[in-house]
Amino acid sequence: MMKKLFDYIKVRPLALVSVIFILILYLFMIFAEFIAPYSPSKSFEEGTFHPANVEFSKKGLVAREFRVLNPSSWQYAKVKGINHKIQFFVKGEKYRLLGIFPTERHLFGVQADELTGETYPVFLFGADNLGRDMFSRIVYGSRISLTIGFVASAISLFLAIVFGGFAGFFGGIVDWTVMRFSEFFMLIPSLYLILFLRSLLNGSMDSGQSYMIITLILSLVGWPGSARTLRGMVHSIKREEFVQNAQLEKIPSIIIIFKYIIPQISSLLIVSTTLSIPGFIMSETTLSYLGLGISDPAVSWGSMINREISTLSNLKNFPWLLIPVFLLLGVTLAFNFFGDALRDYFDPYSVVFKRRKIRSEKSKENGQKNEVFKGDEKNLLSVRNLRVEFLIQRGKQKVNVQSVRGVSFDVKKGEILGIVGESGSGKSVSTTAITGLLPLNASVFGHIYFNCRNDEELCRKIFEKTPKKADGASDGFIDLAALKNSQMRFIRGQKIGMIFQESSRAFDPLQNIGSVFFETLKNLDPKITKEESDEKACSLLEETGITDAKKRLKNFPHQFSGGQLQRIGIALALAQNCELLIADEPTTALDVTIQAQIEELLRTLNKNRGLSIIFISHNIELVARLSHRMIVMYGGKIMERGESQTVFNSPRHSYTKALLASTPHFGMHYSEQKLSSIPGRVSDPARPEPGCPFAPRCSFAKEQCKNTESECYVVLSDGEKSE
Template sequence: MNRLFQYLKTRPLAIISVAVLVLLYLFMIFAPFISPYTPTRTFEEDTFHPSNIEITRQGIVAREYRVLNPITWRYAKVKGKEFHHKISFFVKGEPYKLFGLIPSERHLFGTKPDPRTGELYPVFLFGADNLGRDLFSRMVYGSRISLTIGFVASAISLVLAILLGGLAGYYGGKTDWAVMRFSEFFMLIPGLYLILFLRSLLNSKMDSGTSYMIITVILSLVGWPGTARTLRGMVHAIKREEFVLDAGLEGIPSTVIIFAHIIPQITSLLIVSTTLAIPLFIMSETTLSYLGLGIADPAVSWGSLINRDISTLSNLKNFPWLLTPVYLLLAVTLAFNFLGDALRDYFDPYHVVFKTWKKKGALPAFSRSGLSHFRSRSIPAQQAAPERTSCGATAPSASKHKSMRCSTVSAGTPFLSVENLRVSFTVLRGASQTVIKSVRGVSFSMNRGEILGIVGESGSGKSVTTTAIPALHPSNATVEGKIFFDGVELTSLSQKEMRTYRGKKIGLIFQEPGRSFDPLQNIGSVFLETFRNSDPKITKEEAYKKAIELLDEVGLPDPASRLKNFPHQFSGGQLQRIGIALSLAQGCELLIADEPTTALDVTIQAQIVGLLANLRKTRNLSIIFISHNIDLVASLCDKIIVMYGGLIMESGTSEQIMNHARHPYTQALLASSPKFGTHYTSQKLLSIPGRVTDPAHPEPGCPFEPRCSFAKEECRNAGSECHKMRKG
């Protein structure tokens, strides 16, 4: 947006359009001051009077005319300087109230009363109509309705589109179905026909205020469906981005997520669609007024001017100045369209190349800092912690947390325990509902301070299993089983109670760090939002101080100067460090790292792994590390879980899995992992044949049986030895 005006300078039509629109809206705002007369002021002797403005040596004057034929209303100029009436600026005239509040009698221009007769000769900049009313004054006053009705109708239509389209795209399901069917009802009938139909149902004789309100409501109801359907599709895509999931993890309400994180991503579309919608609404109001269904006397709009003045072709032939409102309406429509085209090109990076932006020798405005180096930080060993309750509070304050189902945790209780977890999704495939069984009875546990690794191919259920811990699954998910965190059964908590765990005790970082951040927020504002989630009274200075300390702890170079930077100004490794720092910002005890190194190169992978290992030591942080790279997992984790088809194929210590793998799937993963020092000319890289199991139609026995080279008939049964081994 900072470069918008710089870009508009390269588009002359856009600059002219902006100037025209600014001028017209200034005329609209200061209409009583700019127009010499009120729109109802009549000069009975000057019916169909032509423009009488002339530039002479004496200055700008209003020339007197005399009627030659009162039937055809032909006029002739009166010769003689004594019939020139000098036009002055800031003259006194009819009293009015500027903005409805400030009384005044001054007008931008006009003539002074004749000193001989005391009469006031009128100024007709564009001529007069059939009642001798100044056409310029009526056009200026008419802009107050025609121009504002476009903005008001567009604003209401845009609010409806954002509200309904955003709700449909974000929540989906029945809400999506209901909103889309409702919008389709308005889109079945062409817009103009629907407008005429709705207006014709109402009383044709209404005062101007009621007509204005009715027309605005009708135009808004007709205009929102198209934009809403477009927004719905974009919101549906954006809500899957990791930075939106992060906001949900922090417990931010859905309404705030929609308006603070999702809607800003589609601002460019809203700007362009609004710019193009305003002239459409202006034209619609003009059409209604022209047909006698809109604004009527004594109120005036451009449509009513056209309706009253351009009644016959002979009028246009004899009094061509009556067509001026049409030219004005055309100018406004073209100005909005040219401006809309420029905005569309500006916000579409694939449509136009802005050659004038780059200067010779200038560098792009991106961060040129190199790869961040991991810096370990020694922290004094923590003293032995007092006895903890199941909600994480010390024993003396446990009574304050009765609503959180607190209970004293014994020394032998696992820090995290997942028992018989089953997660399925109901999706629509064709005309029928299909149940996707992503996780089918997973059980595991881990102690405080441990690192648990989960490996398996894509679609094995790794991410679905771990996102069930902070309850981040969509509404079409069904979760069964029990999850105990520090002695508290998370599956029994309400959404409000779960928010005290998401972000504060359970953190989550994602595979692609660049997609985990709102591109319109700088890093400082992200940290401020995170800190205020747990402490609403924290100041910006305090939040920035804590953020700098955390960023320094995770090894980000020069953290104080980087808080003002945006996500695109960081490398992937730096963003992943920031994501880890954000998880630690609220005292995270369990960090779920969902493939945090997949999108990074080998060097940065090693740095992130080293950082996690160091945080485990310094903070006693428990970590669930998900990855496809079994060698990487083994180098970091204490225990490893091998998943496939929504089931745990094998589990054990890193040494057991790497050196004494029992299940054929684990053996296949190890065999297909490339070893350092091998070359494709001496050893062929192995791969697992076949396709990953379909969770919609899971195998009754071992899910790896169709791809396993050791498969037997009994592997297809749930009671096979392989199945028993996996359960054990």
């Protein structure tokens, strides 16, 4: 797992640089005595506000000698020709490496003068108001500033797991008590609460006590938010079957929480901890800057900022005093970039890709312009050479997944077109491209023409003038693939509706059905009242088979069955008088009886309203029974198409035959007739096969099927003509 994570980070430049930066800082922190040339409290009396004096010369790396010009303003000038050679692994102040090994070697410095025994100071970043080396103080200060973030995050995470885990798992009075307790801490802004708690304590504590107190305060303030998040996740996971099975086996609740539930959300905990570390570091810095944190002789980045950045004139004359501020900013950004990479690694759905332009192809490969599309008036929708690619991360590389490859089809007015195929064949992607709802990492090529010859108002809204061919309209057809998202808003809902497979996830659980209809109808008519909306909603619900519609408008989604929610989804699609309804596997999650009812409802709407429907399903028998024409897809391509009954009863393509052979029929029995399966593996869209994508799994495949130039795999039934 660690190797895969490292490989993933290597292809994320910001994350890789951030990890390297963080590792370097923590190495400096661990070996602070060795890397820093001086102790943080060592002062050079004649080096007050001394500028950096490390330079490259003919002798190599040297410490240039400076002299004070004005002791009141601490202005320095270089002494010409006098410098001191900087050497590595030189002798200096004695210390114990890692607190164990006594030594006096430092990473770099200047050899002591043989006569006087004095060493000229090396100021890599300059010196502060007491002549102390800024570089050494920053290195030593990292021990407090960087470790306090980890320690506070660890304590806060432990408290969040304990309180959030117990609240989510046990519920009841435990849940109520923990949540009210956490809300008390969240009620007060965290910074004010931190300052208040710190001000109550003794101000004359030594550095060790201050470190412990600050860490505890930060942990106490930081756990409630994470605990509430964990509580919700634990509450959800505890209902899973494997948790209930552990309870049946009488495994103690504490073991179930920490062994069975918490590991399920470990990725969230890792990301949350990574992102919380810079927050705690900044909180410690704020306290130290206000004089309530670490104080001399101990040093942290916050205490350095508090002491050095006291006036604007200091910053103007001695800008190197701002280095701790830039380091804090760098650490914060580094942890955030690293946390983002971890989030994307553990949750691929949250990956953010650069926006890829969704466009329609405007020209042929020879560079000539396409001819004006002259669509058939009977067609409501015409898709031509549609190709959809997704940019995804696979290991170290970004890969183009070709989900749809050159799909063309028509949807006639008042027709039900069925699309059938295995998972991953490109059915849903093809139809989602029609409404322009694909994610940001998708690229769409080709043409999606929608018939708008009889709707000048729609064209006016989209183009804000009479439609022209240059604006994406071609002989009365609008090319949806060429429209912007703002233009597609006039198409979605009003012209093209869509219902989804999992109806329970298609509704906001906090909105009742009446408010959902009101929101939808208000988009169509901004002046509509709530009473008018309810009246129209009741009419639509009754049309789709929902009884007691007026009472049910006050119900929330969880108070409906899956079949009822699917009916409500259809009613919502009809609310804006759509002409084309895309039904993406609307019966998959329903029982057989409800499937039949939804099927009959779609058939009735098609007959009574003249509603055109694209019906997607895995069930080829259902598609054949409901639709007028059928498309069989595999590997992002169309394998066969034609009249539904013809394709179902007399399939010509071997893939269609394989689908029918693997579909169970009423009256079958395993003892008399075995249910066949399709051999081989599903086509990989990232490495699509040339020619027919089903050829590697087909027992009748010939060399011609694997030929890139051949289009013989697209079977047209009933004498249809290829576009």
